[in-house]
Amino acid sequence: MLALTALTLSHFRSHKRAELELDGRPVAIHGANGVGKTNILEAVSLFSPGRGLRRAGAADMARRDEQLGWKLTGQLQSPSQIYEIDIWSEAGAARQIRIDGKAANQIALGKICRVVWLVPAMDRLWIEAAEGRRRFLDRMALSFDPTHAEAALTYEKSMRERNRLLKEQVRDPAWYRVLETQMAAAGHRVHQVRLQTLDFLRLAQAESETSFPTAELDLVQSEGTMPIGESDLRDALAESRFRDLAAGRSLIGPHRSDLIGTYAAKGVAAKDCSTGEQKALLVSLILANARALAQREGAPPMLLLDEVSAHLDANRCAALYDEICSLGVQAWMTGTGPELFAALGARAQVLQVTEADGLSQVRQS
Numbered sequence: 001m002l003a004l005t006a007l008t009l010s011h012f013r014s015h016k017r018a019e020l021e022l023d024g025r026p027v028a029i030h031g032a033n034g035v036g037k038t039n040i041l042e043a044v045s046l047f048s049p050g051r052g053l054r055r056a057g058a059a060d061m062a063r064r065d066e067q068l069g070w071k072l073t074g075q076l077q078s079p080s081q082i083y084e085i086d087i088w089s090e091a092g093a094a095r096q097i098r099i100d101g102k103a104a105n106q107i108a109l110g111k112i113c114r115v116v117w118l119v120p121a122m123d124r125l126w127i128e129a130a131e132g133r134r135r136f137l138d139r140m141a142l143s144f145d146p147t148h149a150e151a152a153l154t155y156e157k158s159m160r161e162r163n164r165l166l167k168e169q170v171r172d173p174a175w176y177r178v179l180e181t182q183m184a185a186a187g188h189r190v191h192q193v194r195l196q197t198l199d200f201l202r203l204a205q206a207e208s209e210t211s212f213p214t215a216e217l218d219l220v221q222s223e224g225t226m227p228i229g230e231s232d233l234r235d236a237l238a239e240s241r242f243r244d245l246a247a248g249r250s251l252i253g254p255h256r257s258d259l260i261g262t263y264a265a266k267g268v269a270a271k272d273c274s275t276g277e278q279k280a281l282l283v284s285l286i287l288a289n290a291r292a293l294a295q296r297e298g299a300p301p302m303l304l305l306d307e308v309s310a311h312l313d314a315n316r317c318a319a320l321y322d323e324i325c326s327l328g329v330q331a332w333m334t335g336t337g338p339e340l341f342a343a344l345g346a347r348a349q350v351l352q353v354t355e356a357d358g359l360s361q362v363r364q365s
């Protein structure tokens with residue numbers, strides 16, 4: 001299994017200090033609006049690479065009106081061993097990580113801990129801009145291949161630099177060659193890992209007997225097609241330079257990919273499905289992600305499901321709970337009242353968050 005067995009939040013968001021003792025079961029967190037349930041999920045999301053589920057900066061995560069910075073301490077149980085992990089930021093500085101007392105970086109963290117999430121901001125994922133869908137796919141890709149974060153970052157950095165040259169109307173090819181070589185190497189890798197992730201998800205959906213609808217998936221380019229090999233991408237970037245100069249930005253590459261989903265049984269594009277169906281398609285994908293990783297690595301990722309029951313009918317909610325429990329996933333779920341988790345019974349650890357006089361409290365309920 002992959003699970004946090006203890007978690008302490010210090011001066012993190014609304015929590016001055018919250019200590020959670022966990023036993024590896026799914027975690028159902030309930031409490032009134034604004035008591036800090038999502039803040040706990042955000043803390044868990046930081047146990048994987050990236051900016052976390054709110055995509056916030058380290059400074060925003062410090063408890064307001066305190067200049068102290070924040071700290072998260074977690075005990076992580078992986079299939080092979082137990083890790084003691086500290087993640088903290090001092091006075092708004094970049095996040096720091098220590099694994100078993102030794103300084104570590106986000107890539108090292110990504111190798112031992114995988115976290116995938118669904119949050120209410122993703123309710124319109126199928127309808128809104130492609131960037132959100134790419135991010136959702138990349139989060140799943142990262143759970144399969146921890147090096148994905150590094151390749152994506154290298155690509156992003158070289159692309160930004162190339163875009164700067166394009167905006168400044170630099171025309172000398174010598175300025176572009178090194179950047180385009182870097183973009184092609186990292187971009188090809190990013191694209192391949194995304195394609196492989198789609199294959200894993202397709203297979204896991206096909207093999208499953210879940211009642212969640214199958215989401216057919218396609219990765220498409222906003223214009224044309226993605227060059228197949230690394231050298232094809234490098235050549236395509238060089239060829240596109242003239243057009244890119246006119247646009248002032250790079251027009252080809254994996255940053256122009258889009259994830260298209262279809263409700264397979266109905267043959268209806270995800271963007272045209274009902275709100276609940278759209279959410280069910282996303283749930284179907286993260287369950288497929290969990291199933292595939294359980295098979296390949298012996299442990300599914302931790303799942304963060306903020307406002308888990310929103311838009312799902314009672315049958316789908318029960319089916320989701322059943323699947324989480326049968327997969328042995330440490331799913332972190334939130335909702336405003338304990339009744340939302342009644343169908344889980346003793347299969348989950350139920351925590352209640354309350355707040356009084358600016359101080360939050362988390363206790364078993």
Ligand SMILES: Nc1ncnc2c1ncn2[C@@H]1O[C@H](COP(=O)(O)OP(=O)(O)OP(=O)(O)O)[C@@H](O)[C@H]1O
Binds near residue numbers: 038
């Ligand atoms: N840096 C911070 N310092 C102190 N409080 C913060 C900070 N950032 C956010 N908050 C507070 O945390 C609260 C939001 O917490 P959170 O989103 O976890 O609530 P929630 O329990 O999930 O609520 P809901 O049920 O409404 O979704 C808000 O009151 C917000 O003002």
